[in-house]
Structure formats: structure tokens, C-alpha cells
Amino acid sequence: MLDFLKGPILNVQNFFLLSGRAIVNIFRSPHYADDIALQMDIIGVGSLPLILLTGLFTGGVITLQMSRALNQYGASGQVGNIVAITLVRELGPVLTALLVAGRNASGMASELGSMKVTEQIDAMRALGTDPAKKLVTPRLIATATMLPVLTVISDFMGLVGGYIVGCVMLSLTTPTQFWSSAYQALDYSDIAQGLIKPLTFAFVIALVGCHYGMETTGGTQGVGRATTRAVVVSSVWVIVLTFFIGNFFVNLN
Amino acid sequence: MTVEFDDTVALENVNLEVRQGETCVIQGAAGSGKTVLLKTALGLIRPDAGRVELFGLDAGKLRRRELEELRARMGILFQEGGLFDSMTIEENVAYPLLNQKSVKCAPEEVLPRVKEALEFVELGHTLEKVPSELSGGMRRRVGIARAIVTQPELLLYDSPTAGLDPITANTIMALIAKEREIRQTTTLLATHRYQDGYLLANYRYNGATGQLEAVSNGTGLRTRFLILDRGRLVFEGSQRELEESRDEYVSKFTKALKQ
Numbered sequence: 017m018l019d020f021l022k023g024p025i026l027n028v029q030n031f032f033l034l035s036g037r038a039i040v041n042i043f044r045s046p047h048y049a050d051d052i053a054l055q056m057d058i059i060g061v062g063s064l065p066l067i068l069l070t071g072l073f074t075g076g077v078i079t080l081q082m083s084r085a086l087n088q089y090g091a092s093g094q095v096g097n098i099v100a101i102t103l104v105r106e107l108g109p110v111l112t113a114l115l116v117a118g119r120n121a122s123g124m125a126s127e128l129g130s131m132k133v134t135e136q137i138d139a140m141r142a143l144g145t146d147p148a149k150k151l152v153t154p155r156l157i158a159t160a161t162m163l164p165v166l167t168v169i170s171d172f173m174g175l176v177g178g179y180i181v182g183c184v185m186l187s188l189t190t191p192t193q194f195w196s197s198a199y200q201a202l203d204y205s206d207i208a209q210g211l212i213k214p215l216t217f218a219f220v221i222a223l224v225g226c227h228y229g230m231e232t233t234g235g236t237q238g239v240g241r242a243t244t245r246a247v248v249v250s251s252v253w254v255i256v257l258t259f260f261i262g263n264f265f266v267n268l269n
Numbered sequence: 270m271t272v273e274f275d276d277t278v279a280l281e282n283v284n285l286e287v288r289q290g291e292t293c294v295i296q297g298a299a300g301s302g303k304t305v306l307l308k309t310a311l312g313l314i315r316p317d318a319g320r321v322e323l324f325g326l327d328a329g330k331l332r333r334r335e336l337e338e339l340r341a342r343m344g345i346l347f348q349e350g351g352l353f354d355s356m357t358i359e360e361n362v363a364y365p366l367l368n369q370k371s372v373k374c375a376p377e378e379v380l381p382r383v384k385e386a387l388e389f390v391e392l393g394h395t396l397e398k399v400p401s402e403l404s405g406g407m408r409r410r411v412g413i414a415r416a417i418v419t420q421p422e423l424l425l426y427d428s429p430t431a432g433l434d435p436i437t438a439n440t441i442m443a444l445i446a447k448e449r450e451i452r453q454t455t456t457l458l459a460t461h462r463y464q465d466g467y468l469l470a471n472y473r474y475n476g477a478t479g480q481l482e483a484v485s486n487g488t489g490l491r492t493r494f495l496i497l498d499r500g501r502l503v504f505e506g507s508q509r510e511l512e513e514s515r516d517e518y519v520s521k522f523t524k525a526l527k528q
Contacts (some may be wrong), residue, residue, distance in 0.1 A: 131354075138313055139351035143415075144337050144369035 031227045038152040038223065048154050055158030059120050063166055066115055071170035074111060075177030078102055083186050092188040096198035099178035104202055104210040105265075108171040110258050113217035116163055117250040121225035124155055125246035128229025129239035137230065152226040159222040160215060167214040209265045216261065217254050224250040270319030272305055272500075279305040280316070281500045287423075290491060292449065292456040294466030296522050297497030303459035304348060306497070307425045310457065311345055312336050324422075334370070341369040344416030345425040350408035352400040352415070359396040362386055362415045372419050386414040390444055406437035413444055423455045424448065430465055442468045443481050450474040463522045466494055470508045496522065 078099050086092045128151060131137050140147050175198055182188045189197075228246040232238045272280040280302045287293050297303050308314045309321060312328045321328040323339045331339070344365075345351075352361050362383045366374040374382065387393045390410040400408055409429055416424060426445060430438035442465050449456050450473050458465065470492035472481040494511045496504035496519050504511065504519045512523050 134349055134354075135347040135351040136353055138308065139345075139347055139353070141313055142311055142340055142343075142345050143365045144341060144372075146333075 027231070030231060031223070034148060034152060034227050034230060035219075035223045037146075037148040038156050038226070041146070041149045041153040042157060044149070046149070048150055051150065051154035052157050055154050056162055058123070059116065059155075059158050060162035060165060063116055063119055063162075064169070066119065067112055067166045067170045068173050070111060070115060071108070071173030072177040072180075074107055074170075075099055075103060075174030075179075076181040077177075078107070078174070079178040079181040079186070079188075083182070083188055086188065093193050094197060095178065095182045095188050096175075096194035096196070097201040099175060099182070100198035100201045101206065103171045103174040103178075104206050106258065106262065108174060109167050109210055109213035109217065110254060112167045112170045113163065113214060113221065113254045114251055116159070116166065117217075117221045117225075117254060118247055120159065121221045121246045121250040122243045124222065124225030125229040125232075126239055126243045128226055129232035129242040132230060132232045133235050133238060147230070152223070152230070155226055156219065156222040160218040163214040163218040163221070164211050167210065171210065205265055205268065209261065213258060213261050216257055220253045220257065221250045224253065270309060270316035270321060272302075272309055272314060273317045278500050280309065282319070283497075283500070283502045285310075285495065285502065285505075287455060287457060289422075289455055290453055292458065292469050292492040293495060294469060294492060295457065295459045295495045295497060296461060296463065296466065297459075298461065300499075301497040302500040303461075303497060304427050305500075307345065307427050307457065307459055311343060311425060312340060337369065338371040341365070341371045341419060342421055343423045343425065344419065344421035346409065346412040346416045346427060346429055348427045348431060349405075350400070350412035352408055352411055354400055356399070357396065358387070358392070358398050358400070358403070358411055359383055361400070361411060362418050365415060365419050369419060382418055383414075386418040387411070389417065389448070390414045404437075406433050406441065409433070409441055410444065413441070413448070417448055417452075417454075420452060421454065423457070426456070426458045426460075428460055429458070430460060430462055438462070438465075439468075443474070445469065446472055446481055447474040451476070461522075466492070467508070470494075 079095055082095060082098055083092065086095060086098070128137070131151075137147050140150060179191065179194055183191050183194050225246045228242040228249070232242040234241070270280060270283055271278065283302070283306065285293070285306070295303050295306060305314060309316055312321060312323065315329065324342065326335075326339065328336060328339070353364070356364070359380075363379050366372055366379050366382060384393060384396070387395065390413050392407060392410055392414065395403065395407070395411070400411070403411065413429075429441050429445065433441065445456070445458065446469060448454060449469070456469070458469065460466065468481070471483055473484050474480075475482050492508065494504070494506060494508060495502060496511075498518050504514060504516065511519065514520055
């Protein structure tokens with residue numbers, strides 16, 4: 017029984033140890049500015065086309081699905097309201113986080129995993145560098161900076177998608193009414209929720225991705241396993257955490 | 270010291286002392302614990318029992334910064350070179366000069382020292398290349414350049430000839446012998462090939478001719494042989510003692526050369 021629990025407990029312990037060191041290192045020099053900039057480029061700029069496309073079509077599909085129901089109740093003018101709330105509170109942060117988890121948590125796990133199995137991590141330690149500081153902290157800072165930005169862009173593109181479907185394709189409402197109802201629907205708690213979520217998800221994605229990469233064993237097969245686990249675990253935690261954060265804000269209101 | 274991974278014992282009560290200027294050749298079959306021994310000696314792995322003393326200091330009681338300072342006095346060549354894929358050869362070799370705090374190297378001195386280390390391994394023309402553009406043997410030689418660029422007192426080589434053709438393997442071993450001769454470095458070599466240890470015990474680099482030359486019986490080269498078997502040290506002694514050993518496992522290592 018104890019042997020069965022030893023592995024998972026050790027895994028959780030190592031995750032929190034790595035997370036603690038990575039977070040503390042944010043406030044300690046040296047700061048690897050070049051690595052942070054490179055990761056921001058990979059995570060932020062690299063994910064942008066994906067985010068723009070999915071954001072646009074998500075907004076479009078919400079409008080499309082809601083149009084019939086809204087018409088039934090004669091409330092088609094409220095389409096901007098619904099798209100804004102759905103996107104900013106929930107779908108924008110979650111979909112963006114899931115896409116970044118799929119793209120970047122896997123990238124982090126495979127890159128760090130490859131470095132681990134080819135002894136580059138050991139070489140780094142032997143040559144005077146803390147791998148957590150050089151590899152994990154820059155990825156954490158870059159994800160925590162870029163994910164909220166990507167979420168805001170995704171939200172905006174979703175509204176554009178909603179506008180195209182609602183106003184141009186289906187003529188549910190006027191452009192002015194669409195944008196004003198979308199703007200008025202949102203209050204500060206929605207904005208806070210829409211920004212706290214991606215920040216929390218960023219920590220999960222970066223730390224889970226790096227943790228599985230750093231714990232890789234067993235050659236190239238191990239790298240594959242680490243990559244899959246990183247995506248699965250970070251995606252599951254994104255879904256679980258969005259419920260708890262959402263629940264917190266609902267109770268707050 | 271004893272090192273365990275999960276329930277597997279990687280090293281069991283291994284006791285080893287390396288004196289200044291000495292060459293220690295650690296031999297053993299795959300999975301016998303050679304790499305673990307080197308990594309434990311470098312302080313990368315903490316022993317589960319026992320202790321590691323580096324330059325007279327107990328590594329287990331040192332703070333991270335103190336341990337890093339000690340590591341700066343040591344160089345290591347990892348099994349596959351351990352070069353950073355994302356960096357050029359120049360950046361790889363410059364890495365210890367720029368990142369080891371106790372290594373004092375002015376910015377303008379970095380490039381000349383990198384070039385000097387790469388010229389030593391006869392790869393001065395590869396500065397701008399990345400590791401993936403080099404052959405396996407060349408990557409090992411760059412690994413040697415990176416290990417010696419800080420001019421460490423102790424050098425650890427982890428299977429430097431594994432998987433290489435005989436010509437490249439001899440080139441690598443000649444470089445190791447040359448380095449040992451020029452800088453009088455204490456050397457710890459892990460290998461599965463007896464030829465590698467034999468070369469270090471019987472040949473020295475002649476600076477005048479630029480060639481390796483045989484010495485009488487290797488007595489002047491202070492070379493000691495150790496054999497590991499499934500994490501246990503089963504033999505420790507000179508070349509003659511090794512060659513005279515009747516132990517079935519130990520004698521396997523010298524058999525190929527005798528034939």
C-alpha cells in the first residue's frame with residue numbers, strides 16, 4: 017500500500033519543490049532576460065495565429081447557436097451581451113489556456129525532457145547554473161505575461177466573430193447595439209475573473225510542463241511520455257481550476 | 270558511499286580515494302554504476318549513505334554556492350558530450366567561463382580562451398557551428414574543450430570512447446593523455462574498454478614531437494584501475510595486478526587486449 021503511494025507522493029513533492037524554487041527565483045538574480053524574451057516570442061507570438069483563429073470562430077459559433085434561442089424570446093438585441101459574458105468570463109480564458117497547454121506545455125516538457133536524457137541538465141548544474149533558474153523561471157515569467165495578453169486578444173477576436181455572424185451574416189442586431197450591449201454587460205468582477213484565470217492557468221501550464229520535462233527518464237520514449245502527461249495534467253487542472261475560480265466569483269457577487 | 274534509485278542499488282559501499290596528479294580508470298560493464306559514480310563524485314547525485322569529500326571538504330555539508338565553487342575546480346565530459354543543442358560551439362565552450370562565479374575571466378578574454386580550448390582539440394574552425402552539425406567524435410572533442418576551458422584541477426571523463434570507431438576513439442584518448450601531460454590534471458576516467466586505461470597507463474604525450482610515446486611499464490604515470498560490478502567495487506589495483514587477476518569478471522576486461 018505504502019509502495020503504491022510512494023511514487024505519486026514523490027511526484028507531487030518534486031512538483032512543489034520545483035515550483036517553489038522557480039517562483040522564488042523570479043525575485044533573485046541573475047535574470048536571464050534573453051531566455052525570457054525568447055520564451056515570450058515562442059509562447060506569445062508563436063501562439064497568436066492560433067488564438068486569433070480560434071477566438072474568431074468561437075465568438076461566431078456562440079452567436080450562431082444563440083441566435084435561434086434569442087429570436088424565440090425576441091431578445092436578439094442581447095447577442096453582444098451574451099457573447100461578451102461567455103467569452104470574457106469563461107470560454108476566452110479556458111480555450112486560450114487549453115490551446116497554450118497543448119502547444120507550449122508539451123513543448124516545454126519535450127524540450128526539457130530531451131535536455132534531461134541527453135545530460136544537458138546535468139551539464140548545466142555541473143557548469144554552475146541552476147536549471148530551475150535558467151530553464152523554468154523564464155518559461156514561467158513568459159507564460160504568466162503572455163497568457164493574459166493572449167486571452168484579451170482571444171476575447172476581442174471572439175467579439176469580432178460574434179459581430180460578423182450577428183450583425184453581418186444574420187442581421188440580429190445593429191453594430192452600435194451589439195458593441196454597446198457587449199460593453200455594458202461586463203463589470204469589474206468579469207474583467208478580474210477574465211484576468212485572474214489566465215494568470216493562474218499560466219502557472220499551471222508552465223510549471224506542469226517544466227516539471228514533467230525535468231522528471232523525464234527512459235530516453236526518447238520517456239520524452240514522449242512526459243509530453244503526453246504534461247498536456248493531459250495541465251489541461252485537466254485548467255478545467256478544474258476554472259470551476260473553483262468561477263465558483264469563488266459567483267459567491268462573491 | 271551507497272546510492273539507490275527507487276529500489277535499485279546503483280552503488281553499494283563504494284570506497285574510492287583519488288590523490289592529486291593520479292589517474293583512476295574505472296571499468297565495468299554497462300549498468301555497473303560508472304556514470305553514477307562520476308556524477309556522485311561531482312556532487313550531482315547525493316549518496317544515500319556515506320559521504321563525498323571534494324578537495325578535503327564534505328560535499329554534503331556545503332551550501333549550493335560553495336559546492337558550485339568546488340565544481341568550478343572540476344571539469345566533466347559527459348557520455349554523449351552533454352553539449353547544449355540550442356547554443357553554438359563557441360557559446361557551449363564559453364559557458365563555464367561565463368557562468369561559474371568563481372572563474373574569473375574578463376569579457377575580452379573569453380573568446381581567446383574558447384579558441385585556445387578548441388584549438389587544443391583541433392576544432393578551432395567550428396566556432397559558429399551548432400552541435401547537430403558535428404559528428405559524434407567531434408562532439409566529444411568539443412565536450413573535452415568545454416571541460417578544460419577553465420583549466421580545472423580534476424577532470425572526469427564518462428565513457429569518452431563509447432560508440433566511436435577505433436580511430437576516433439584513439440584520437441579522443443590521445444587528447445585526454447595530452448591534457449593530463451600538459452596540465453598535470455588529476456584524471457578520473459570511466460570506460461568499458463581496457464585499451465583506454467592501457468593507453469593512459471603506458472603512453473605519455475611528447476610535446477616536442479606532438480605524438481604519444483610508450484613509457485616503461487606505466488609506473489611513472491600513477492595510473493590505478495578499479496572495476497565495478499553491479500554497483501560494487503570488485504577490484505582496485507595497478508595494471509599488473511589487473512592483468513594477473515584470476516577473477517572471472519575482472520579478467521574479462523583485459524582478455525581482449527591479451528589476445
